[in-house]
Amino acid sequence: MRILNIASNIRLLKQSLPSTVRLIAVSKTKTAEAIQEAYTEGQRCFGENRVGEILIKKDLLPADIEWHLIGHLQRNKVKMVIPFIGMIQSVDTFRLLSSINSEAQKIGRVVDILLQIHIAREETKFGFSREEIEEMIESSEFRDIRSVRICGVMGMATFTSDTGLVQSEFRSLAESFRYLKMKYFSKDENFRELSMGMSGDYEIAIREGSTMIRVGSLIFGERA
Ligand SMILES: *Cc1c(COP(=O)(O)O)cnc(C)c1O
Numbered sequence: 001m002r003i004l005n006i007a008s009n010i011r012l013l014k015q016s017l018p019s020t021v022r023l024i025a026v027s028k029t030k031t032a033e034a035i036q037e038a039y040t041e042g043q044r045c046f047g048e049n050r051v052g053e054i055l056i057k058k059d060l061l062p063a064d065i066e067w068h069l070i071g072h073l074q075r076n077k078v079k080m081v082i083p084f085i086g087m088i089q090s091v092d093t094f095r096l097l098s099s100i101n102s103e104a105q106k107i108g109r110v111v112d113i114l115l116q117i118h119i120a121r122e123e124t125k126f127g128f129s130r131e132e133i134e135e136m137i138e139s140s141e142f143r144d145i146r147s148v149r150i151c152g153v154m155g156m157a158t159f160t161s162d163t164g165l166v167q168s169e170f171r172s173l174a175e176s177f178r179y180l181k182m183k184y185f186s187k188d189e190n191f192r193e194l195s196m197g198m199s200g201d202y203e204i205a206i207r208e209g210s211t212m213i214r215v216g217s218l219i220f221g222e223r224a
Contacts, residue, residue: 017213024068024215025046028216045066046067047089073088116155122158150185
C-alpha cells in the first residue's frame with residue numbers, strides 16, 4: 001500500500017474486507033482535505049478522538065459524514081457532540097453513559113453508543129471490566145437510561161508485536177460480547193457491534209469476529 005494515496009489505500013482495504021465488517025476511517029490529527037479525499041472514494045464513516053477536532057472538521061465537510069467518537073470523552077463535553085454524533089464508541093463509565101442519556105433526552109435524540117471494555121495489559125487504556133458492565137446493567141439507575149442505544153462493545157488490544165497476546169485479547173473481548181448479548185441483549189437487535197482492530201491488528205480482529213474496524217495510519221499515513 002502506498003501511504004500517500006488515500007483513495008487507493010481506502011479502495012484496497014475495502015476490497016479485502018468481508019461484507020460483515022464495517023470500516024471506520026480514523027482521521028484524528030489529519031486535515032479536512034485528507035478526509036475529503038477518502039469521502040470522494042465513498043467512505044462515509046470517520047473516527048475522531050477529540051471533541052474540539054471533530055467540531056471543527058464537521059463544519060468543513062459534507063453533512064452526510066457519520067462521525068464516531070473513539071477517544072475518552074469528558075462529561076463536560078458531552079453536550080457539544082450530542083446533536084450530531086453518529087456513535088460514541090468510548091463509553092467507559094456509568095456516569096458518562098448517564099450524561100449522554102440526559103443530554104440526548106433534552107433534545108429528543110436517541111444516541112448510539114458502544115461500551116468500551118478494557119482488554120489490554122496497558123494501564124492507560126480506559127474501559128469497563130465485564131463484571132462492571134454486569135453490575136451497571138443490573139443496577140436500578142440503569143433502568144432510567146432510555147435515550148441511549150447500546151449497540152455493542154469496543155476494545156483495544158495491547159500495542160505489541162506479540163500476535164498471540166493480541167489474538168487472546170480480541171478473543172476475550174469477543175467472548176464478553178457474546179456473553180453480554182446472550183445474558184442481557186438477546187432480544188435487542190441493536191446490540192450487534194464488536195468494534196476491534198486497528199491498522200496493526202485488524203486482520204487478527206476480523207478472524208476473531210470483529211464487525212467494525214477502526215483504521216487510521218494505514219489509510220492516511222503515520223501520525224506525527
Ligand atoms: C488512533 C486510534 C485508532 C487507529 O489507529 P491506527 O493504528 O492509526 O489505525 C483506532 N482506535 C482508537 C481508539 C484510536 O485511538
